[in-house]
Amino acid sequence: MPAFSLEPSQTARCAELRALAEERLRPLAEKGEPGRVNRPLVAELGRLGLLERLFTSGALDLCLMRESLAQACTEAETALALQGLGAHPVHAHGTPAQRERWLPAVSEGSAVAAFALSEPGAGSDAAALGLRAEGEPVGPIGTPGVRAEGEQVGRGASARPVAVPDGASRWRLTGEKCWISNAPEADFYTVFARTTPGAGARGVTAFLVPADRPGLTGTALDMLSPHPIGALAFDAVPVSADDVLGEVDRGFRVAMGTLNLFRPSVGAFAVGMAQAALEATLAHTARRDAFGGKLRDLQSVAHTVAEMALRTDAARLMVYAAATAYDEGAPDVPKRAAMAKLLATETAQYVVDTAVQLHGARALQRGHLLEHLYREVRAPRIYEGASEVQRGIIAKELYADVEVS
Template sequence: MPAFSLEPSQTARCAQLRALAAERLRPLAEKGEPGHVNRPLIAELGRLGLLERLFTSGALDLCLMRESLAYACTEAETALALQGLGAHPVHAHGTPAQRDRWLPAVSEGSAVAAFALSEPGAGSDAAALGLRAERDPGSSADPPAQPVAVPDGASRWRLTGEKCWISNAPEADFYTVFARTTPGAGARGVTAFLVPADRPGLTGGALDMLSPHPIGTLAFDAVPVSADDVLGEVDRGFRVAMGTLNLFRPSVGAFAVGMAQAALDATLAHTAQRDAFGGKLRDLQSVAHTVAEMALRTDAARLMVYAAATAYDEDAPDVPKRAAMAKLLATETAQYVVDTAVQLHGARALQRGHLLEHLYREVRAPRIYEGASEVQRGIIAKELYANPAVR
């Protein structure tokens, strides 16, 4: 299927999702407390079967879901995306026991997942992680000085350090945590662990952010983990992280496209109705040309997102480059479109409760999380020089 062409069934599904988001999800989102996990909203996503689709759909379907939900209810979109981001490593790299324990609960919306990669000193440079996974005395040749309560498993570690700007923290039920198991090894010495929230020594706090998402910190004070908690292989956790991000980066772009389209549609309606200078706003050439530019950029970003998602689904060789391009173009475009929509609406768009006021607060973060725009440019350049023949 060409990346720029959707089948009628896909188009119909997107329309259905937009309607469901407006009718059933937005009311629950409005009842939620900003900055905290909205469990009724997540449960409704489960009842609608959307969370289960995180594990049965391809990248393009994920993008279509995120774009459709973002258009009508950004909180529902974010809740869905965070469940996928936190649980995808379990789906892709977990043991049968790990999958059986957590994925059904994530799918039904009764368990909240989180992806714990960023740290106070390691945001964009994920390979510089400082959270330490140190061998527990109980797994060495020497007997432990005192009994250590850890899960069964031949290898045992203690996690010590911090995570910061973690979505759904500290209210998630489990975390996909990336920690350094081999000092000085860079990306090659990181391991992914599945850490339930009730592990001793794990605490956290909420952060008050510009966007209304639940985001917080995590503190690890000798948190016990074992071989049974490893996702993938020891010292290969960076692959788990990058594989997850390659899937979700295009869909971050889809989130941005959904917001851009909502802002564009609001602007079309406003400029067609607003009286100004003896006519409608749309009659001013400067306004009409600006709206045309907004539409042009939104459609271009959408096509880039669909192309990157299709490349992922087809296991193309240039997925990292396409994923970075899609996220970069779409998030930068959404920032432009939403900001321009605010300008064309005037002061009314700055009032609390206005759609554009909400989108203005929402649209800024995607240019930073899951790799800032500057990081995406670095990835693109690296891939271009490493694989100049791949187009």
């Protein structure tokens, strides 16, 4: 991989995005309700053309968008990322009808997407999915589902009723999904279910499930993270061959292909938060009086800030390298994507925590930037594969190239 540097046009675009986030997205984010989908914010992302770029740009551009937005408005960054994560399988593996129905609405911000992989007993071990897709005769699809509280699941651009053609493959989905971002308010879900029992990763199928399918209910979860996360219950939810994304029993490829694209950009999100924390720390230590001078005059503080900057830049370069490898179709993308997510998320945790330490108690007050980042930075070390999973992927890829005599 060649040494990496951004083109002037890319640098300018990043600066423009940060300004847009401050001026147009941050005010909308501040009006949102924590733990709920902020539809005005999603719609504004659509009006700015950022959601459409999820489907027209490469991995590096996705990383630059996420990093830039994260520096100024983590809520906008997360809303953008969740639209991409939930809808990318439709873009990459959907039928023409599926893409025509959903991608324009996602791009304009009128439909909210979600990626439903994790389960109560299958988080990091995604191949252990228990949601069952059982082949049984079913009736017409289209009766609205309800939430556990009695409300319809999803709102906004709900799916139109879909009739099941005679002779089509049909299943009923039964089981649970948990810790699903944008649930239970999304308008559709990319759902991974087991179609062949006992087949591990080879027996999983990806389905596009509109939120108004009968038998689909959901509840919100009260999490540390400020963005919406919920659980979904599937009570014999009907799906047909028209809802399959990709091929039957090949859904694990859909999931891993999506994660290989988005893992480096999770790293970019982390780098954006680390950069915001670093800049806040530079400003604070330069003006804060302590021990007869400024905090920055203390060698221990100056060296700590230098370490924060060093690690942030190292993580940024690894993220950019992984994204470029993805765009160029390099064979080692899984390893690079795992390395980028691992290094960047662990780095951001260190940088934000260190920033809090150097700011002192003020950083833990509600409403302080670092208080917000402190809550935001923890989850990326877990979702889309915990740090331990990333180490496992890296080791597996390394040993795959070792010949044993």
